Amino acid sequence: MRVWVSGARGKLGAEVCRQLTAAGHEVTAADLTGDAPVDLMDPASVRESLTGADAIVHCAAIPTPEAIDPAQLVLRNTMTTFNAMEEAWKLGIRHAVLASSGSLYGPAWSPVDLPWPSAPVDEQTQLQYVDPYALSKDFLERTGEMYARRGMQVTALRFHWILTPAEVREFVAEAPPAANASNLWGYVDLGEAARACLLALAPRADIDRFLTLLITAEDTGSRRPTAELLAEHAPATTVTRPLPGTTSVFDCGRAASTIGWTHQSRWRTG
């Protein structure tokens, strides 16, 4: 397969390119930075770099709302997605994987205190975001859904915080639990996130033409039991089934049953 990867010089995109190449695919790397920059804000630039591709993995984005004006964030994240999908469609490309985010649920970047309504969280959990980054990811999912209605196979992967094992230790395990209550102590290993992108490229039955999939580790990044963390730091969250040990609050059963992805956790031993 010839796969076009946007955001190819970023954290996730670079790992996706590495895994695609290792699996024998041909990769076209598109990024704003590097020797041959491609600006996804410019449709002509996107079209030129996409020519000849069979599929796209769209990772380019402003990945956090922390240091950018909200209007710029929304403009950039929506238009880069639209240009990638529109130009891919026009060139006859019919397979797309889009980097969405667990931020869509709301609490992660909320400027106000926003409790998670229930646990575990899955793709049926209500979206209640109040921030522009999540809004831009909802646009990404809706754009994907629109092209899927036209006939494209689209997978929007709702990644949790993408971390290496060392980063899980530093940012979650060693941090005070209150610091990560808004993301329920979740993470996804960088290599596992990229592997989900590769699996999502495989052709599927029409019934699954558009999928949104949660992509999160099966355990938390904490050493403390999940039930204890929830009781202490998320008392307003209704726990609907037992979460033994350090089980993740995020249920990725749909990713397992549709694209065969399960997270092989490594941070505790890696």
Ligand SMILES: NC(=O)c1ccc[n+]([C@@H]2O[C@H](COP(=O)([O-])OP(=O)(O)OC[C@H]3O[C@@H](n4cnc5c(N)ncnc54)[C@H](O)[C@@H]3O)[C@@H](O)[C@H]2O)c1
């Ligand atoms: N990092 C996380 O924890 C996380 C979690 C959930 C979802 N995501 C999503 O995953 C994707 C990848 O995130 P990341 O952490 O690798 O981010 P990153 O910032 O490391 O990489 C993003 C890349 O996109 C490129 N880019 C930005 N605007 C562009 C444009 N106009 N044209 C071309 N390239 C452009 C940047 O140059 C950069 O190399 C993003 O869509 C992000 O929203 C990330």
